[in-house]
Amino acid sequence: MTPVEFLTDLFNPDLAFLPKALAVAVMSSIVCGVVGTYVVLRGMAFIGDAVSHAVFPGLAFAFVLEGDLVLGGTLAGVATAVLVAVFSQNRRLNESSVIGVFFVAAFALGVVVISQAPGYAGSLEQFLFGSITGIPTSDLVTDGVTGVVILAVLFALHKELVTISLDRESARAMGVAVFWLDLVLYVLVTLAVVISVQTIGNILVLALLVTPAATARLLTDRIGVMMALSPAIGTLGALAGLYISWGWDLPTGGTIVLVLTAGFLAAWFLAPRQGLIVKAWRRLDR
Amino acid sequence: MTGSPATPALAVDGVSVDLAGATVLTGVDLRVDRGELVGLIGPNGAGKTTLIRTVLGLLRPVSGQVRIDGRRTRPGRTPIGYVPQRHDFAWDFPLSVAHTVMTGLTGSLGLFRRPGAAHWEAVAEALDRVRMTPLADRPVGQLSGGQRQRVLVARALALRPGLLLLDEPFTGLDMPTQELLAELFTGLAHEGRAVLMTTHDILSALDGCDRLALLNRTVVATGPPARLAADPAAWTSTFGASENSALLRILKAATLT
Numbered sequence: 001m002t003p004v005e006f007l008t009d010l011f012n013p014d015l016a017f018l019p020k021a022l023a024v025a026v027m028s029s030i031v032c033g034v035v036g037t038y039v040v041l042r043g044m045a046f047i048g049d050a051v052s053h054a055v056f057p058g059l060a061f062a063f064v065l066e067g068d069l070v071l072g073g074t075l076a077g078v079a080t081a082v083l084v085a086v087f088s089q090n091r092r093l094n095e096s097s098v099i100g101v102f103f104v105a106a107f108a109l110g111v112v113v114i115s116q117a118p119g120y121a122g123s124l125e126q127f128l129f130g131s132i133t134g135i136p137t138s139d140l141v142t143d144g145v146t147g148v149v150i151l152a153v154l155f156a157l158h159k160e161l162v163t164i165s166l167d168r169e170s171a172r173a174m175g176v177a178v179f180w181l182d183l184v185l186y187v188l189v190t191l192a193v194v195i196s197v198q199t200i201g202n203i204l205v206l207a208l209l210v211t212p213a214a215t216a217r218l219l220t221d222r223i224g225v226m227m228a229l230s231p232a233i234g235t236l237g238a239l240a241g242l243y244i245s246w247g248w249d250l251p252t253g254g255t256i257v258l259v260l261t262a263g264f265l266a267a268w269f270l271a272p273r274q275g276l277i278v279k280a281w282r283r284l285d286r
Numbered sequence: 287m288t289g290s291p292a293t294p295a296l297a298v299d300g301v302s303v304d305l306a307g308a309t310v311l312t313g314v315d316l317r318v319d320r321g322e323l324v325g326l327i328g329p330n331g332a333g334k335t336t337l338i339r340t341v342l343g344l345l346r347p348v349s350g351q352v353r354i355d356g357r358r359t360r361p362g363r364t365p366i367g368y369v370p371q372r373h374d375f376a377w378d379f380p381l382s383v384a385h386t387v388m389t390g391l392t393g394s395l396g397l398f399r400r401p402g403a404a405h406w407e408a409v410a411e412a413l414d415r416v417r418m419t420p421l422a423d424r425p426v427g428q429l430s431g432g433q434r435q436r437v438l439v440a441r442a443l444a445l446r447p448g449l450l451l452l453d454e455p456f457t458g459l460d461m462p463t464q465e466l467l468a469e470l471f472t473g474l475a476h477e478g479r480a481v482l483m484t485t486h487d488i489l490s491a492l493d494g495c496d497r498l499a500l501l502n503r504t505v506v507a508t509g510p511p512a513r514l515a516a517d518p519a520a521w522t523s524t525f526g527a528s529e530n531s532a533l534l535r536i537l538k539a540a541t542l543t
Contacts, residue, residue, distance in 0.1 A: 159400070160392060166375055166389055173368045222425075
């Protein structure tokens with residue numbers, strides 16, 4: 001399939017779900033790309049993983065009760081994030097153990113809940129691996145508004161979030177509310193996951209959070225540049241991934257993730273300063 | 287009333303602190319005046335970090351009180367320049383030296399306020415004071431250990447504090463770097479700041495500090511280095527060292543010079 005044919009399909013009224021899927025994929029990539037900058041810089045990949053799994057019981061409840069999926073996912077994700085933040089205050093257990101306990105528990109709850117839905121095998125697969133067909137227009141609006149709110153909060157709290165990420169003790173001494181800001185960040189990660197889950201799926205959403213930001217980190221030493229580059233990379237990956245998956249009938253989530261991974265590997269080898277090829281060249285030069 | 291000779295920059299009076307039910311500090315008395323560099327020395331677990339956290343207002347003493355320029359401490363309200371240990375800082379964060387120093391003003395700026403010209407001026411002044419201006423645009427990850435320590439000091443100075451707290455600034459640095467830093471700290475103190483520094487490096491503390499305080503659960507002894515060095519009993523009780531330990535031989539050598 002040529003890109004032109006893809007464009008034609010995008011504007012084909014019979015395929016109305018396709019532009020919707022594209023819009024959601026691009027919005028998710030932008031939001032996850034910016035939020036993912038913190039996820040990568042603070043080594044929060046495991047929390048991202050946890051939250052993306054924790055969203056699942058909320059989606060399952062909403063699905064079974066025929067409620068709003070975004071709302072259900074958000075509530076479950078935020079509840080887990082709060083539990084992790086609170087339980088992590090106990091110094092005897094480190095954060096990763098607490099996360100390990102709660103995210104598996106949340107996921108297990110989701111599996112149990114969704115088994116109560118009639119014909120659950122199909123919906124389970126849809127949640128886990130995403131689906132580009134069933135996105136209602138109302139979700140599009142919810143996702144867009146949520147995305148704008150996430151970006152606005154990140155922008156407004158940028159100075160504080162950077163400060164607490166550098167060292168917590170100095171931040172506390174300055175009177176910065178470290179615990180609350182951590183919680184805000186967890187909630188933002190959760191929201192970013194929730195709006196992305198539908199297209200890319202529960203398991204693969206982590207890639208949208210981590211891979212573009214990690215790729216951007218390889219290319220720059222400036223957080224501002226990284227926060228612009230990461231959503232750009234994510235968007236390119238989503239566009240290319242959706243095009244390939246549509247044209248060659250491959251699963252959308254998986255294809256987007258593989259495209260993003262290819263981008264990451266390219267940056268790893270070709271990055272202007274830290275790339276392997278530049279390093280090898282310098283070694284030969286010497 | 288700030289800076290009047292009667293009120294010390296830092297006054298710790300009879301402070302006791304409990305951590306997780308265990309008493310870590312009992313009846314600590316310590317004062318640091320503007321213009322002096324005080325070295326806080328003690329074995330591991332003596333409570334040095336606990337004392338610093340109490341001064342910062344992060345721990346509440348069960349009895350006694352801490353006063354900065356005559357006032358009680360509250361995080362964010364009292365301008366204290368805090369310099370954490372180097373390994374507590376995320377050096378891999380993609381931030382320039384100048385932006386890192388600016389984060390020292392996050393608390394005083396408050397939520398939703400962006401730094402203005404006056405704040406960038408304070409950052410430039412702090413960088414200039416630690417002689418890091420030429421590296422202002424460099425990512426912090428590319429700096430050497432000594433340069434990193436200077437960046438942390440500059441970040442603390444951006445607030446223009448009267449009191450500076452340094453936690454183990456010499457750990458992991460080579461001798462020439464340590465000496466340059468010690469010179470910087472002495473200079474900062476003698477310009478009219480009160481500087482309190484914890485250190486494991488007894489030698490450079492004896493050499494560079496105006497006064498030493500020996501801490502083990504409480505302040506065992508305090509005084510100018512020459513006078514303290516002549517009091518081996520204080521050192522043996524602080525460190526639990528035997529009477530013919532290397533520590534005491536070094537102290538004896540120090541009193542001879």
